[in-house]
Structure formats: C-alpha cells, structure tokens
Amino acid sequence: MFRFILADLRRHWAGVVAVTLIVALATALGVVVTLQERALRLGSARAADAFDLVIGAPGSETQLVLSSVFLQAAPLPLMPGSVLAGLVADPRVAWAAPVGFGDFVEGSPIVGTTAALVEGVGGVSEGRGFEHIGDAVIGASVGMRPGDRFHPQHGQVGGPGGVHTEASYHVVGRLKPTGTPWDRAVLVPIQAVWNLHRHEEHEEHGGQGDSEGQGASEAQPGQAEPHSFFAPAPASDEDGHDALGFDAAVDPAAVADAGAPGLPAIVVKPASIADAYKLRQQYRSERTVAVFPGEVLTRLYGTLGDVRFILSMVATGAQALVGAAILLVVTVHILQRRRQIGALRALGAPRHAIFAIVWSEAFAIIGVGLCLGFAVGYGAARALSTAFTAASGITLPVTFEPADLFRLGLLLLVTGIIASLPALLAYRQPPASALRG
Amino acid sequence: MADLTLRDLEVRFPGLERPALEIPALELRSGEQVALTGPSGCGKTTLINVLTGLERVRHGHVDWQGTDLVTLGEGARDRWRAANVGLVMQDFHLFPGLSAIENVLLPQRLARFRLPRGAKEEARRLLKRVGIARLDQPVETMSRGQMQRVAVARALLAHPGIIVADEPTASLDGDAGTAVADLLTGLAREVGATLIVASHDPRLVGHLGRVLRLDGGRLEG
Numbered sequence: 001m002f003r004f005i006l007a008d009l010r011r012h013w014a015g016v017v018a019v020t021l022i023v024a025l026a027t028a029l030g031v032v033v034t035l036q037e038r039a040l041r042l043g044s045a046r047a048a049d050a051f052d053l054v055i056g057a058p059g060s061e062t063q064l065v066l067s068s069v070f071l072q073a074a075p076l077p078l079m080p081g082s083v084l085a086g087l088v089a090d091p092r093v094a095w096a097a098p099v100g101f102g103d104f105v106e107g108s109p110i111v112g113t114t115a116a117l118v119e120g121v122g123g124v125s126e127g128r129g130f131e132h133i134g135d136a137v138i139g140a141s142v143g144m145r146p147g148d149r150f151h152p153q154h155g156q157v158g159g160p161g162g163v164h165t166e167a168s169y170h171v172v173g174r175l176k177p178t179g180t181p182w183d184r185a186v187l188v189p190i191q192a193v194w195n196l197h198r199h200e201e202h203e204e205h206g207g208q209g210d211s212e213g214q215g216a217s218e219a220q221p222g223q224a225e226p227h228s229f230f231a232p233a234p235a236s237d238e239d240g241h242d243a244l245g246f247d248a249a250v251d252p253a254a255v256a257d258a259g260a261p262g263l264p265a266i267v268v269k270p271a272s273i274a275d276a277y278k279l280r281q282q283y284r285s286e287r288t289v290a291v292f293p294g295e296v297l298t299r300l301y302g303t304l305g306d307v308r309f310i311l312s313m314v315a316t317g318a319q320a321l322v323g324a325a326i327l328l329v330v331t332v333h334i335l336q337r338r339r340q341i342g343a344l345r346a347l348g349a350p351r352h353a354i355f356a357i358v359w360s361e362a363f364a365i366i367g368v369g370l371c372l373g374f375a376v377g378y379g380a381a382r383a384l385s386t387a388f389t390a391a392s393g394i395t396l397p398v399t400f401e402p403a404d405l406f407r408l409g410l411l412l413l414v415t416g417i418i419a420s421l422p423a424l425l426a427y428r429q430p431p432a433s434a435l436r437g
Numbered sequence: 438m439a440d441l442t443l444r445d446l447e448v449r450f451p452g453l454e455r456p457a458l459e460i461p462a463l464e465l466r467s468g469e470q471v472a473l474t475g476p477s478g479c480g481k482t483t484l485i486n487v488l489t490g491l492e493r494v495r496h497g498h499v500d501w502q503g504t505d506l507v508t509l510g511e512g513a514r515d516r517w518r519a520a521n522v523g524l525v526m527q528d529f530h531l532f533p534g535l536s537a538i539e540n541v542l543l544p545q546r547l548a549r550f551r552l553p554r555g556a557k558e559e560a561r562r563l564l565k566r567v568g569i570a571r572l573d574q575p576v577e578t579m580s581r582g583q584m585q586r587v588a589v590a591r592a593l594l595a596h597p598g599i600i601v602a603d604e605p606t607a608s609l610d611g612d613a614g615t616a617v618a619d620l621l622t623g624l625a626r627e628v629g630a631t632l633i634v635a636s637h638d639p640r641l642v643g644h645l646g647r648v649l650r651l652d653g654g655r656l657e658g
Contacts (some may be wrong), residue, residue, distance in 0.1 A: 001546055007534030343530035346491055347591070348519030349547035351512060357547075431515075432491040 001353065005360050015333075019326055020369040021083035026322040027373020027411070028380060030315035034407075035381035035398050037308040041301055043385075043396035045071070047180035048293035053268040053276055055083065055290045057307030064289065065296040068099045068265040071109050071181040072392065079288050087268060088256040095120060097256060099127045099265040102193040103152035105169075108142050110152055110186045112193030114255055118175070120269060121182050127173030130189045134246025136169040137187045141175035141393065147171060152196070167196050167244055179395030191254055194261050195244045307421050323418060330362055330422045338429060345431030358426040362419035370411050374404070441465040441488070441631070446497035448483055448654075457652045458483050458654045460497075465631060467502075467598070472642040473635040475651035481635040482603065484651065488633060489522050489601050490514035501599070519548040523592030523630070525602040525621065531591075533577040537569050540576055541591045556594065561588035567620055582613025589620050593628065600625050602634045605642060606641055615640055 009016050048069050056064040057077035066072040087096040097117035102110040117127050118137055127146035129137060138144050148171045151163045169188055177183055254260065268290075270276035276292070283290035334341070341354055378400060385396035441464065441564075448458040458480045465471060472628055473481050484493035487499060498508040500572065506514060516531055518586055530538045541560040545552055567586040576584060585605060606614035613628045618641040625632035636642055650657040 001550075003539060004532065004535065004543060004546070006541075007532065011534045031460065287458040339528075340532075343526065344544075344547065345515065346489070346518070346524050346526070347530070347544040347547075348515070348522075348595070349544060350515045350519070430491075432486045 001357065004363070005357060008357075009361060009364070015329075016365055019329065019365050020372065023321055023326065023366050023369025024372035024376055026319045027370050028316075028377035029318055030311040030312060031374050031377025031404075032380050032384070033308060033311045033315050034404070035377060035400075036384055036396075037304065037311075038401075039381060039385050039396035039398045040304065042399070043179070043394050044297055044300075045294070047178075047394050048297060050178075050180075051267050051292055051293050052270055053279055054293055055079075055087070055266045055268060056264060056290055056326065058286070058289050061289060061291045061296055064265060065291060065293045068267065069181075069293050070392075071100075072109070073109070073183055076264040078264055079266075079422040081262055082287055083283075084260065084263060085256045085258040087266060090270050090279075092279055094269040094271045096266055096268045098190045098263045099267055100190050100193050100263055102188065102196065103146050103154055105150050105152055105186055106143060108139065108184050108186045110136075110169075110188055110193070112188055112190035114190060114252070115250070116269075117267060118173075118187060120267065121180075122178050124173040125176040128173075129173055130250045131172070132170070132246065133189050133192045133195065133244070133248050133250060134168065134170050135172045135189065137173040137175060137205075137249070137392075138171055138185040139175050139187075141183040141187045142174075142186060144171050146173055166199075167192075167246065169246075181393040181395075184393040189250050190263075191250065192244070192246060195246070199244050264271030279336075326366065327418060327421060331425060334358065334422045334426050334429075341426050341429050342431045347431075351427050354429075355420075355423045355427040359416075359419050359423035362422055363415055366415045366419065367412055370408065370415065374408055440467050442498070442500040444500075445621055445637040446487065446494065448480075448492065448494060448496075452481035456654055458487065460484075460656055463649075463656065467631055467632075468626075468629050469617060469647060470625060470632040470645045470655075471634070472645040472648045473633060473651060474648060475643060479651040480654040481651055485601055485603055485633070485635055489524065489599075490518050511604060514621065516548075519544065520595065521598050522570060523595065523600045525585070525588050525592045525600070525605045527583075527604040527607050529588045531576040531584055531587060534575070536573040536575055537564060537579070537587050538572040540587055541594055544591065545594060547657070560590070560594055563593055566590070568616075580613070582609055582616060585609060585613070585617045589617065589624065593624055596628065598630055600630045600632045602632070602636070604636055604638075605634065606636065606638045614638060618644060 027118035047099060048065070051069050054064055055069050056068070057079035059077050063074050064076065067074050067076055084096060084098055087093050087424050090096075095116040097114045097120060098112065099117070101111050104110060106213055118124065118129050124137060125140070127137070129135075136150075138146075144150065149168050150171070152169065153163050169186075169192070175182065175187070278289045278293065341358075344354060344357075345351070378398065381398045385398050389395050443460060443463040446458060446460040446463075447456050447468060449456045450528045473484065475481055477531065483492065487494055487506075490499075490509065493508045493511070497507065498650060504517060506517070509517060532543060535543065538557075538560050542552060542556060545556055561572060564587070569583060569586060569590070579587070585608075589605075592602075598645070605621060608618055609617060619636070621634065621641075622644045632645070634641060634645060642648060
C-alpha cells in the first residue's frame with residue numbers, strides 16, 4: 001500500500017509539489033506573524049532590562065522611553081539639573097546616570113552620560129571607562145577601535161550637518177555586547193556634551209542658542225522647554241586647542257551639582273523594588289515624570305497585540321482559503337479518478353484500504369506542507385530579525401516554544417479531519433463505475 | 438469450483454421505466470466457459486457487475502456455491518470478490534508507476550495487510566506463464582497486449598474460482614487479442630475456474646463452450 005501511495009504521488013509530482021508549497025507558504029505566513037511578534041516583545045523587553053526607572057521632564061512617556069532606552073531621536077523637554085543631583089544623593093538609588101544626546105559619528109548616536117551607566121549596561125569588554133572629558137566608550141558593534149580618535153558630526157544620521165573639527169574624542173574602551181541599541185551608541189561623559197554646546201553657544205554669542213543647545217543655559221527650576229534630542233547646531237570655526245576642556249579629568253561631582261545644566265532623561269537603578277515604586281511615586285510631579293520602561297512597553301505591546309491579532313486573523317483567513325481551495329482540488333481529483341478507485345475496489349481492495357490510501361495521500365501532502373511552512377516561517381522570522389537588528393541594533397530573539405509545537409499538532413489534527421473528507425468520498429464511491437461508463 | 442444459481446433477478450435504475458436486467462433463471466456449472474454477447478446497452482456490464490458483487494441487487498437471488506450475494510453487505514461482497522473473483526477489464530486498469538509484478542501483487546497487498554506466503558513466487562510463475570519476461574518493467578512502458586497479459590496474471594493470483602472478463606480484447610489489435618483470448622481460456626481450464634467473458638470478439642466467443650445472448654436486459658434463447 002505504501003509503495004502504491006508513493007508511486008501515485010510520484011506520478012502526480014507537479015501537483016503534489018505545488019499544493020505542498022501553497023500550504024507551506026500559507027502556514028509560514030501565520031508562523032512569521034507569531035514568531036516575529038514574540039521576538040519583538042522579547043527583544044524590546046531585554047533592551048529595557050538595564051533601565052529600571054527613567055525620569056524625564058513632563059511629556060510623552062512613550063517618547064521618553066523610546067528616546068532613552070531605544071535611542072530613537074525625538075525632541076524632548078529638559079528638566080532641571082538639580083533633579084540628577086537629588087537622585088545621586090538619594091539613598092534609595094543604587095545609581096543614577098544622565099542620558100544626554102549630543103551629535104553623531106558614523107551613524108552612531110553620541111550619548112552623554114556618566115561612568116555609572118557604562119557599568120549599568122554591562123561594563124567594558126576591552127579598554128577602560130571614562131577618565132577624561134574627551135574619552136569615549138563605544139558600543140559593541142561600533143566600527144571603531146580603542147585608541148581611535150573622531151570628530152563628532154552635527155545633526156541626525158544621514159542628514160546634513162557639519163563636523164565639530166574643534167572637538168576630538170578619544171576612544172578608550174568598548175562595551176560588552178548587549179543586544180540593544182546601545183551596541184551602536186558612542187558614550188561620552190555628559191560634561192563633554194555640555195562643554196561642546198556651551199562652547200558653541202559662546203561662538204554664536206547667545207541668541208537662539210537658548211532653545212537649541214543641549215546644555216546651553218543653566219536650567220531654571222521648572223523649566224521644560226522643547227528641546228531637540230539631537231540638537232543640530234551650526235558648525236563652529238576652528239578654535240584653540242582644548243578650549244573645550246576635553247583633557248581635564250572627569251569630575252563625578254559636576255553632575256551632582258544642583259546648578260548643573262538641564263537634562264532630557266535620567267536612568268535610575270533603585271536599590272530595591274520597593275524603592276523603585278517609591279521613587280516613581282515621588283518623581284511623578286509637575287516638574288518631572290518617572291516611568292518604568294516595562295509599563296510603557298506593556299502598553300505598546302497592547303497596541304502591538306491588536307496588530308498581531310489582525311495579522312493573525314488575516315493569516316488564518318488565508319490558511320482557511322488555501323485549505324478550502326485544496327479540499328476542492330482534492331475532491332475534483334478524486335472524482336476524476338472515480339474509475340481508478342472503482343477498479344481498485346473491483347480488483348478486491350476493501351473500502352477501508354481505499355479510505356486509507358486517499359487519506360494518507362492528502363494528509364502526507366498537507367502535513368509535509370505544514371511542517372515545511374513552520375520551517376520556512378522560522379527561517380523567515382530569523383531573517384527578518386537579523387535585518388531588524390542590523391537596522392536598529394535591537395536583537396530580536398526568534399524562539400520556538402512548546403506552544404508552537406502544540407499549534408503544529410493542532411493543525412495536523414485538523415488536517416487529519418479534513419483529509420478524511422475526500423477519503424470518505426472515495427470510500428463511498430460505488431465500485432461498479434470501474435467497468436465502463 | 439463454483440456453481441451459479443441465479444433466480445428472479447431484476448435490476449432497475451432510477452429514471453428508467455423498464456428494468457435494466459430481468460433474468461428469471463440462469464445456471465452455470467463449475468468450470469464452464471461462457472460468452473456473454475449482445476448489442477451495447479443490452480445489460481452485459483450490469484450483469485457482470487451483478488455476478489461479481491459490484492452492483493447491489495435488491496430483487497432476486499445470485500447464489501454462488503451457497504453464497505447469496507444479495508444477502509451480503511458491501512464489505513462482505515468486497516471480501517468475497519477478493520477471494521473468489523479474478524477480473525480482467527477492457528482498460529486493463531494497471532497502475533502506472535508500479536512494475537509488472539507490483540501490479541500483479543497490488544490487489545492482494547490492499548486486501549490484506551501482508552502478502553500471503555508464496556504470493557510472490559506465484560506472481561512470477563504467472564507472469565512467465567503469460568509471457569512477460571521482465572517482471573520489474575514499469576507497466577506504462579509496455580504494449581497494450583503486454584498490459585492485458587499482466588492483467589490476466591493479476592486476475593489469477595488469488596486462485597479464484599470465477600474469472601470474469603469484460604471486453605478483454607476490445608482494445609487490442611488482432612494478434613494481441615488472439616493471444617489474450619487463448620491465455621484466458623487456457624488458464625481458466627488449467628485452474629478449473631468458471632470463465633465468464635462479455636465480448637463482441639468472434640475469435641474469443643468462438644472459443645467458449647456456451648454463449649448467452651442478452652437483448653434489452655433479457656436472455657435470448
């Protein structure tokens with residue numbers, strides 16, 4: 001019987017291959033939606049792991065998280081520098097570090113921060129941390145090496161902008177890989193960002209700088225003016241060496257100074273979970289907003305979940321249509337082979353053998369298509385994740401879970417039931433039709 | 438090996454006023470060789486379907502050696518047919534993609550899960566007997582005459598007491614037709630099986646001891 005089935009499938013190989021591929025593609029569609037959505041959840045949750053609490057000026061919480069955790073450029077309001085000073089002194093805080101955005105280099109955002117954040121996102125794998133204002137620590141996938149020097153560029157990635165030729169950072173270390181956008185970032189001391197923009201300010205002789213420069217003015221208490229996250233500023237002309245104070249040693253006390261310049265975001269590592277909630281409570285005020293990136297992500301996932309639901313409905317609909325079309329094809333095929341099936345019966349094959357043959361063939365074709373579809377879907381999800389990682393720096397881990405196997409099993413079960421329809425049709429076919437007419 | 442006693446047979450098809458087949462009585466002795474002739478549409482195929490249990494009969498008795506097919510259900514008739522009837526059909530109904538010997542063995546493979554002992558040897562012997570040299574030749578590469586000879590070997594594999602052929606030579610040319618006709622009558626005699634052949638072919642009909650002529654669903658003479 002097995003040989004007969006194989007011979008039969010081989011004889012109709014073109015149709016068998018076509019149907020198998022159609023089933024595989026329809027299945028892959030659904031699998032990709034599920035796997036990719038899960039990968040996005042896992043990947044973004046992991047990216048936010050190091051960031052327990054983010055504090056910024058009142059504004060969009062989602063934007064605050066997207067900008068600080070995922071380094072997505074957007075204008076953020078500033079909060080007074082005294083907020084960081086308060087946090088650093090707070091015993092409920094394990095560490096707190098500013099996230100200030102400066103310029104770009106080779107497509108990597110330059111993030112002004114402190115040594116605490118360098119340790120907070122995993123520490124360095126080679127070289128060392130900040131010692132001088134002009135030191136830079138690069139993310140794991142930034143295309144430079146410790147020892148390199150670079151000039152920051154103005155503006156956004158790919159956009160027009162000049163080069164700060166007067167400023168030259170010295171790469172002193174490289175971060176451990178994190179699988180987050182921070183792998184593509186260049187970290188510098190926040191003072192360097194302040195100094196650079198104060199210097200620009202000086203070159204520009206004040207004026208519009210107030211609303212543009214990152215650390216342009218001493219922040220007034222309660223000040224929360226719109227501010228470009230990646231502030232474009234006109235390139236300044238050449239200046240004397242180290243007018244920016246890049247050779248000076250990093251002074252940890254400077255960021256804890258209550259009179260420090262304003263900041264768009266502060267990352268806080270609370271000492272305990274209870275402290276995290278207390279801090280969040282305390283810093284949700286008129287002057288600041290405190291969010292757990294996790295809760296913002298959960299809200300985003302809610303939206304994402306709706307999209308996934310729609311996509312999976314579309315995928316399910318496609319699968320159902322494919323299933324119906326294939327059922328039709330198989331049924332027509334069975335009717336066309338009425339005489340052959342009748343002949344098998346006439347020659348002495350029992351009805352259950354006919355049923356078994358038709359069922360096995362239908363099940364084999366659709367079943368192989370399903371398994372192939374899961375493989376293709378998994379591969380496609382991996383490829384998409386790789387492309388996404390290359391574009392954003394966020395690692396999207398594509399995982400295959402027991403639930404997926406359960407789903408495959410369920411689909412196979414449904415296939416088994418569906419395959420019995422044409423099999424039943426063949427089963428009920430009168431054998432008398434074998435001989436003529 | 439199998440006597441047939443047929444009584445009060447009446448087969449009607451929906452939408453037809455007259456019965457397709459109406460035979461008050463017919464008896465065949467075991468080992469008899471019978472030709473079934475008549476114009477097309479006279480009921481030959483219907484009678485063959487009835488005699489082989491392919492067609493369900495609601496009226497009358499079709500008694501083969503004490504087994505009345507009318508009383509058997511569909512599954513039971515399938516089993517009876519697999520054990521007692523060897524069929525040869527006009528269109529051969531060999532299955533492409535399988536070799537000659539696989540085709541001969543196929544009905545037995547499908548009827549029971551495992552081949553009975555000696556079935557392969559018997560298949561080889563029968564194929565040699567019908568003049569097929571290459572047992573593993575794919576059937577789709579054979580001539581029509583060769584195909585029908587493979588079908589004859591297939592019909593004989595289970596040692597049936599009844600061999601039924603439906604126009605076995607109609608789609609063959611002269612020589613091939615004669616060879617198949619000789620094989621059928623010769624082999625049926627060798628194994629002592631009752632042979633029933635529906636045919637227009639005078640070469641074949643002439644070889645057979647008894648001729649039944651059907652017209653309009655009734656036996657003549």
